[in-house]
Amino acid sequence: MNVLFLCTGNACRSQMAEGFARHLASERVVVQSAGIEVHGQNERAVVAMDELGIDITPQASTQLTDAMLDEADLVVTVCGHADEQCPLLPPQTRKLHWPLEDPARATGTDDEIMAEFRRIRDEIRERVTELMELVSHGE
Template sequence: MIKKQILFLCTGNSARSQLAEAIFNHMAGERFHADSAGVHPSEIDPRVFEVLKAHSISDEELRSKDYSEVANNHYDFVITLCDNAKDECVIFKDDVNQLHWNLFDPKPLEGIEPFERTGTELIERISLFLLLNSEDHTEHVDPSSFFKLLSDPLRLKILMLLEDEQDLTVTELKNALNESQPKVSRHLALLRDTTFLKDTRHGLWIHYRLSPSLPMWIKHLLQTIRLGNPGIINAEKSRLKTAQQKTK
């Protein structure tokens, strides 16, 4: 397996990026490898090692590096951790995915607590990064096309219903949405043709579900919309349940 390469870039490579390198490599398994570097490197703050020890994370390979030392390496992702590093004149190729996590600098503050907070924030961000970027084979979806589809209230509710119910027929969706079958079918066809839905025939009925090949970022976003708006399809779910009970 070819590992994807990550570079964490900061000003001093003495605190945030060192924590990020060690925590990422501890969490990432076999799919990724992380390095870190600084545009103006300085000595690693000893509190970095205290935080890593508290989390049973190895610090064996950590050392402060100048960006020039790794500038010729290929990286799939470059993640800057401070505004100074982001604004330095470092130009990356178009195939390098660039992210910016503007973490506060714990070094000027006293004690271990600021470093622990930075470590906790990195664990949360890295967990989400790994969740959303660990898939090898998924459909490529243009985000602008996806959000254009979500902008229609009826399509959004179709996706929310399928997120909840997993599998529904056109008739069940028509009943839940209180819309005509041609209108519902038209929106379902659009979602299916843009690969967001998968349809299968069971006897006389065609069943719809979210495509299993959707990228994880879309699955996660749909789950977040649903959890953050628990009442968004209350009326639709009530109508669906009523209609299902009548057919029993």
């Protein structure tokens, strides 16, 4: 099973989803993330994941390619822009949409912004955990 997490810039939400999926998935699951554009990794996303012992620094902010779409069994869009801009998928590829808010747009103090990153991180963790349970059972 090849799972692809897709967002606008592959900087926060899709990077966190990839990190959780890699951490939770069985060896039968290939996990990638990509963006419609490339914005580089968001340092706050790296910190939020590191707080849970998951290092996403080896992951690269990657632009979506046709090959990624062709290889994907499941594409999970994690923002509205990626959902709207997602190219036509091959007929055998399933698609899920998770309308997650962008923590990079949070405003306020550093503590308030990090609280938003943690909130989104925790929502992503819940969704990825459920998804990996379904995938491991062949659903």
